[in-house]
Amino acid sequence: MPELPEVESARAAIEAGALHREIIDVDDADTYVCRPHRPGEIRAALVGRSLTAAYRQGKSIWCETSGVDGSTTPGPELAVHLGMSGHIVVVSPAGDLVEGGDWMASRRRREAARHPKNPAWNRVSITFDDGGELRLFDPRRLGRVRLDVNREAMGPDAQQVTPAQFRARVARGTAPVKARLLDQKSIAGVGNLLADETLWQARISPRRPAGGLDDDELARLRRVLRAATRRAIAKGGVHTGEFIKHRRRDGHCPRCGAEVARDTIGGRTTYWCPQEQQ
DNA sequence: AACAATGTTCAGTC
């Protein structure tokens, strides 16, 4: 999926192009993406309202909605998750497309001729009164759109987490530190690539038990995580990471040249430099 | 054809 940086660009796209326009239709017919809602339920809840703000915590996006007909009582929140392959498409009234959260943007551009966008991959569409649209475009269909999601269990955003929170939530237990970073209940927003990039930059082995990190390593990990996240947002995605660009079978560490190691950690394919990451 | 994929969640096992 899109990880925190891609999700932030999706949120920004919604904020820039989809707020304060009346919703006149919603296609919520995909019962898997819109689960547990019944077809028409999201539509009924949103028609006549507008989106008034777009927020993000970790990889989750939610929009506040207005009252109907000038009522000051707000409507339900519209929650969007991009899943493994989703991104946001905002269609302006003139028909221009603005996209956010597209982790394969560069690759798709390169292969656009061979892989045209399949309209069937527009899993949910919201139509505004000016003719514009907000869509969840998602080939692999693991994205989700639903109303009023409870965010209690989600950890603090990886960009906002304080040193005290980081220590309390990340530096505990015997699971590998990479698994802990991927756990959205511990901190929210880190995905498989950002985790590898961060651990490489911090020179910490993904296999280290999370609870075994010392104060020094913890401070380094948090600082590097926030910097890598900020950099990825600025550069257009986690795939721009220094280590990620070399992350593949038979790849080599861009710092020391050692062959990168590969294994499954925390349930995900993990690459690291066995020479430098202890 | 078999496997991996930038994610979440559920069913098991200690």
Added chain:
DNA sequence: GGACTGAACATTGT
């Protein structure tokens, strides 16, 4: 009950 692991989910690309 908590912590942790692995499989399942839907679909595409290699």
